[in-house]
Amino acid sequence: xxxxxxxxxxxKLGRLVLAELxxxxxxxxxxxxxxxxxxxxxxxxxxxxxRRADYNDPASVEVALHGVDRLLLISGNDVARRVAQHRAxxxxxxxxxxxxxxxxxxxxxxxxxxxxxxxxxxxxxxxxQCGLPHSLLRNGWYNENFTAALPAQIEAGVIAGAxxxxxxxxxARADY
Numbered sequence: 331x332x333x334x335x336x337x338x339x340x341x342k343l344g345r346l347v348l349a350e351l352x353x354x355x356x357x358x359x360x361x362x363x364x365x366x367x368x369x370x371x372x373x374x375x376x377x378x379x380x381r382r383a384d385y386n387d388p389a390s391v392e393v394a395l396h397g398v399d400r401l402l403l404i405s406g407n408d409v410a411r412r413v414a415q416h417r418a419x420x421x422x423x424x425x426x427x428x429x430x431x432x433x434x435x436x437x438x439x440x441x442x443x444x445x446x447x448x449x450x451x452x453x454x455x456x457x458x459q460c461g462l463p464h465s466l467l468r469n470g471w472y473n474e475n476f477t478a479a480l481p482a483q484i485e486a487g488v489i490a491g492a493x494x495x496x497x498x499x500x501x502a503r504a505d506y
Contacts, residue, residue, distance in 0.1 A: 333361060334400050338406070339364050342474075347404075348373055361379045363391075365385075396426055400428070400430045401428050402431075412449040416456065420457060420462075428462065431457060433457060435453065439451050439454055
């Protein structure tokens with residue numbers, strides 16, 4: 331039996347991933363990792379193994395990854411600490427015997443000039459150096475990132491951040 335773990339499982343993307351995963355895997359094959367396991371009591375009630383894993387506490391991550399075969403590393407939202415957090419998770423995964431990591435990166439991470447790409451670029455390099463098989467999920471921007479800002483933009487009369495003729499390439503979180 332393969333054990334799948336989803337980090338950041340209590341977040342917006344993590345919850346969507348868990349829902350999809352539970353459509354194809356048995357709850358006993360799924361581990362939900364979160365800083366605050368209390369946020370996942372509904373998932374635990376379905377039989378999912380919910381474990382505390384805080385990116386800022388590498389020991390908690392290593393314990394949480396015990397017995398996990400495949401890990402989805404959802405990028406952390408603390409941009410200033412992202413690289414250190416991700417490296418801690420990758421190192422913990424190696425020590426815990428995880429066999430495969432998928433990582434939610436950013437489009438064009440290797441050559442993007444936007445400041446947000448640097449943390450993803452460094453995480454991708456850490457994955458390349460760790461020796462574990464891995465996949466890079468270079469997701470585009472989520473539709474929700476745009477639509478959440480619309481009320482303020484409509485009020486201001488300006489849609490900030492539009493490029494060129496305003497075309498974007500995005501998808502809903504659920505589609506990723």
